Amino acid sequence: MMSEVPDRIAFLGPPGTFSHAAVDRFFGHSDAQERLSVANIDDVFLEVEAGNAGFGVVPVENSTEGAVNSTQDCLIDTSLTIVGEIYLPIEHNLLLKDPARLSEVRRIVSHKQSLGQCRLWLRTHYPDMELCEVSSNAEAARLAADDPATAAIAGEVAARFFDLTVVADRIQDRQDNTTRFLVMAREHAALGTEHQVAGVSTGQDKTSILVYTENKPGALFRVLEPFDDFQVSLTRIETRPARDSMWSYVFFVDFEGHMQDDAVKNVFGKLAGRAVKIKNLGSYPRARV
Numbered sequence: 167m168m169s170e171v172p173d174r175i176a177f178l179g180p181p182g183t184f185s186h187a188a189v190d191r192f193f194g195h196s197d198a199q200e201r202l203s204v205a206n207i208d209d210v211f212l213e214v215e216a217g218n219a220g221f222g223v224v225p226v227e228n229s230t231e232g233a234v235n236s237t238q239d240c241l242i243d244t245s246l247t248i249v250g251e252i253y254l255p256i257e258h259n260l261l262l263k264d265p266a267r268l269s270e271v272r273r274i275v276s277h278k279q280s281l282g283q284c285r286l287w288l289r290t291h292y293p294d295m296e297l298c299e300v301s302s303n304a305e306a307a308r309l310a311a312d313d314p315a316t317a318a319i320a321g322e323v324a325a326r327f328f329d330l331t332v333v334a335d336r337i338q339d340r341q342d343n344t345t346r347f348l349v350m351a352r353e354h355a356a357l358g359t360e361h362q363v364a365g366v367s368t369g370q371d372k373t374s375i376l377v378y379t380e381n382k383p384g385a386l387f388r389v390l391e392p393f394d395d396f397q398v399s400l401t402r403i404e405t406r407p408a409r410d411s412m413w414s415y416v417f418f419v420d421f422e423g424h425m426q427d428d429a430v431k432n433v434f435g436k437l438a439g440r441a442v443k444i445k446n447l448g449s450y451p452r453a454r455v
């Protein structure tokens with residue numbers, strides 16, 4: 167276990183993204199830990215793996231749009247551990263540099279996830295507008311600040327950061343739109359007093375694993391059966407292409423409990439031999455939704 171809290175936290179930037187807000191929600195607003203803004207999600211993993219940051223915060227799933235694929239793919243390859251999670255309500259706005267020039271807008275830019283979370287609103291209000299994907303919401307806001315013909319979809323923080331006007335607020339298709347973020351570290355790190363020390367069961371934990379199965383009848387059933395046997399509640403199951411061979415898949419499984427809990431140990435005892443490979447991504451305190 168690390169003896170001190172590493173002082174940099176990597177996140178998808180530029181400053182003003184929802185990822186940035188998730189960092190502040192988890193670690194607090196203090197300046198004690200430097201924020202390291204990077205250009206894409208892969209770089210968040212790389213910076214923490216290289217030791218340039220102690221923690222990284224990445225979006226993993228959204229209640230409207232589902233899995234964030236780039237994060238899922240990084241989780242397959244990473245040597246990092248999940249040490250925490252954050253649920254953040256996501257409210258989108260249409261932002262413009264000069265609202266008097268709304269009629270001159272030619273394109274709307276945002277992160278792919280955000281365009282998806284506002285799909286119906288966009289179809290209703292701007293059916294013919296060009297939509298452009300950029301690397302993050304705050305990057306979209308930065309572009310809109312430079313060009314009156316570009317509108318951005320982003321959060322209020324980005325609007326303030328880049329001095330933009332909100333021309334339409336709460337434009338996400340579902341008002342309860344929420345994104346779940348993961349806190350990644352190289353090893354179980356001490357997270358300070360307001361967070362339980364990761365790596366130790368708190369009684370209110372979650373565990374994430376990756377499961378590779380054989381392409382055989384009943385393979386997934388045999389993996390899931392021990393969870394039922396020992397009454398361990400699954401919170402999420404997601405499939406991604408495994409990338410080592412075509413049409414083979416890896417399952418992302420999240421469940422309640424900690425690797426140190428007896429029920430979870432029992433599940434793993436029974437799982438041995440039922441999957442080709444299991445990768446433990448980490449046990450961490452469960453966040454409030």
Ligand SMILES: O=C(O)C(=O)C[C@]1(C(=O)O)C=C[C@@H](O)C=C1
Pocket residue numbers: 178182183184185186225228234256277279280301302303304345
């Ligand atoms: O662009 C941002 O502000 C991000 O932090 C990325 C991201 C994502 O990838 O899901 C985060 C939360 C929202 O769901 C939309 C975009």
